Each structure stands twice: as C-alpha cells, then as structure tokens.
Amino acid sequence: MISTRILAGTVVLACGLAFTAVQAQAKDTDYRFELAGKPQSSAGKDIVQVRLLHVADGKPVPDAVIFESKTDMGPAGMDTMTAPVKALPAKGGVYRFEVDPGMAGTWALHLAAKVQGEPDTVRGTLNVDLVK
Numbered sequence: 191m192i193s194t195r196i197l198a199g200t201v202v203l204a205c206g207l208a209f210t211a212v213q214a215q216a217k218d219t220d221y222r223f224e225l226a227g228k229p230q231s232s233a234g235k236d237i238v239q240v241r242l243l244h245v246a247d248g249k250p251v252p253d254a255v256i257f258e259s260k261t262d263m264g265p266a267g268m269d270t271m272t273a274p275v276k277a278l279p280a281k282g283g284v285y286r287f288e289v290d291p292g293m294a295g296t297w298a299l300h301l302a303a304k305v306q307g308e309p310d311t312v313r314g315t316l317n318v319d320l321v322k
C-alpha cells in the first residue's frame with residue numbers, strides 16, 4: 191500500500207538521522223526495512239510482516255539473520271511501554287514477528303540484522319499500527 195510505504199520511508203529517514211553519529215554501523219541507506227502488507231490480527235496478537243531491501247538495486251534480502259526485535263509505543267509518546275515480540279519463521283523472504291501489544295495504537299518495531307557479506311549490523315525501525 192502506498193500509505194504504508196510512505197510511512198516506512200519516513201521512519202527510515204528519521205532513523206537514519208538518529209544513527210548518523212554511530213559510525214560503526216552499516217550505512218542506514220544501504221538497507222531498508224519495509225512492511226509487507228498490513229499486520230494480521232488474531233486472538234489479541236498481531237503478526238507483523240517485514241521485508242529487508244537492498245536499496246541500491248531494490249532487491250529483497252531473504253537470508254538475513256534478524257537477531258533483535260523490540261517494540262515500544264514511542265510513536266504514541268509512550269517510550270517506556272513495551273510489548274513481547276516473538277520472531278516466527280521467515281516465509282519466502284518475509285520476516286514475521288508476533289507482537290502481543292498491551293494496547294492498540296502506533297508501535298515502533300526496532301530490528302537489528304546480520305546480512306551475508308555485510309560486516310556491520312543493519313538496523314531499522316518501522317512504525318506499525320497494531321490492534322488489541
């Protein structure tokens with residue numbers, strides 16, 4: 191969806207600015223996380239689906255190892271409100287995370303990944319609207 195892409199792009203941009211001072215990481219412009227469709231909700235939990243794109247050629251990176259996934263309600267002014275995130279098996283290059291949000295609203299999903307052949311950690315944050 192176009193609105194989702196714009197939102198994700200904005201978040202990546204904001205994230206890039208935030209990480210400018212940290213030179214040890216991969217350039218945030220090399221890779222970009224984006225939402226793969228809307229989160230799917232069932233039984234009070236949300237499945238968030240994410241792609242990792244190599245920006246230079248726009249190709250998805252299907253074999254990254256996402257070793258960190260955290261979420262908080264920072265986008266809604268509640269930085270200290272967190273929720274459990276469980277990584278599910280990736281499907282067809284789409285990384286999936288089950289979030290059990292304490293409340294509905296806009297959550298930030300923070301991801302850190304290792305990409306084959308890329309020495310530095312790739313980090314990104316996506317804003318995602320979750321329902322309870």
Ligand SMILES: [Cu+2]
Pocket residue numbers: 263266268271293295
């Ligand atoms: Cu909250």
